[in-house]
Amino acid sequence: MTPHADLPHVDLLRLRDRLDPAERTRLEEIEEHLQTAVRPRLAPYWDAEEFAFDLLPGLAGLGLGRLVLDGSSSLFQQLVHAEIARVDLSLSALVGIHNELNLGMIAHLGSDAHRDRWQARLESFESLGAFCLTEPEHGSDVAGGLATTATLDGDEWVIRGAKRWIGAGTIADVALVWARDAADGEIKGFVVPTDTPGYEATKITGKMGLRIMQNADITLDVRLPADAQLPGAASFDAARDLLRDSRMWVGWQGFGAQMGLLDSLRSYALEREQFGRPLAKFQLIQSAIAEVAGNLAATSGMMLQVDALRQEGRMEMMHAAMAKATSTRLARASAALARDALGGNGLLTEYEVSKMMGDVEAIYSYEGSYGMNTLIVGRAITGVSAFV
Known part of the structure; x- marks a missing residue:
């Protein structure tokens, strides 16, 4: 259910007004494509657990395959990620991980040979990447418990181990594997x-x-040339920096999901009639709409300030963890409100809210579960670790 064109924009605190005119125009062009050419086509892919390959050329044509390298402002990039999340969190995850982790890792931590082979292909979505960190037995404790090994045998690396929950693992052309x-x-x-x-x-x-994202279990027993190692990723410190930034990016996913939920809830409330009048005229429905809008507005202000800290080089892991945990918690609450307001129709992917509700459950747990992120915040505030 696409939003009414004549309704107020769901960017309630008008974050996009902070962009320069050229970036704002570009964002509006991206939004138009996502709302008209992408959003109406997604439910069948979600139902079938299939990836929407046919949508990639359109996304590439908008430059979304190279967003992290195009010189645009940080706020513009985050608002683009939010607009993609507004229509679908799987596509948002693909484009975000592609830029923040895969392309960014090749471009900034790779060798000239890595960039020559992969960068242009990744930028155009001709190739897709998979970021391989989480393991079957090591999720939250992956930094200390990572079990995949890399052994230098003459002029080759032998990598053995297993990875789990790897986005695009079955459809990727290149995997960026973390091994001890x-x-x-x-x-x-x-x-x-x-x-x-x-x-x-x-x-x-x-x-x-x-369900559109193709997560995978991966097993590795491979031999690679010595130059397969990323020169800028010689310790886990490089991964921590990437994960801090991507954790903050998930906060923008939560923001985008809340925009999508408000779209669907508001449109349904105006179109659906019960007892001879639109649902929007009932107090309980307006209360739900107002609460979803309040969650979205609160997330807007938080994410804007966290992005400002990032641009100033002052964003710490605590800020990223707080943004991710709070944004996804509020998105989860808004999804429950919207689902309830839609009644029985809220169970159908045709009306989007059930799809969004399931997707929000996923972002609530990945890039550090809600509990782990709250413990990161608690440790920063108290100076006492409560992880074990």
Whole structure:
């Protein structure tokens, strides 16, 4: 259910007004494409747990494959991520991880040879990447418990292990794999073409959310040339910086999801009639709409300030964790309100809210579960760790 064109924009605090005119025009063009050419086509892919490959050329044509490298402002990039999340969190996850982790990692941490082989193909979505960190037995404790090993054998790296919940793992052309060097114990990053013998990916099915994203279980028993190691990813410190920024980006996903929920709830309330009048005229429905709008406005102000700290180089992991945890918590609350307001129709993907509700459950848990992110905030505020 696409929003009414004549209704007020769901950017309630008008964050886009802070963009320069050229970026605002570009954002409006991206929004128009997403709302008219993408949003109406997504439900069948979500129902079937299939990836929407046919939508990638349109996204590439808007420059979304190289967003992190195009010189645009930080706020513009985050608002683009929010607009994609507004229509679908799987596409948002693909474009966000693609830019923040895969393309960004190749461009900033890779060698000239890595960039020559992969960067242009990634920028155009000709190739897709997979960021391979989480493991079957190590999610929240992956920094200390990561079990995938990398052993230098002559002039080759031998990488053995398993990864889980890897986005685009079955459809990616290149995997960026984090493994522990058997020689020094450091966690390092490696470029693994997915056609390398010994790379196996199995799609995870039956998910309640992010059903368009092709998450995978991956097993690795591969041999790679010595130059497969990313020179800028010689320790886990590089991953921490990437994960801090991507954790903040998930906060923008939560913001975008709340925009989409407000779209759907408001449009349904105006179109659906009961007892001879639109649902929007009932106090309980207006109360739900106002609460969803309040959650969205609160998230807007928080994310704007966190982005400002990032631009100033003052964003810490605590800020990113707070933004991610709070935004996704409020998105979860708004999804419940919207689903309830739609009654029985709220159970159908045709009306979007059930799809969004399932997808929000996923972002509530990834990039650090809600509990882990609250403990990061609690440690920063009290100076006392409560992780174990």
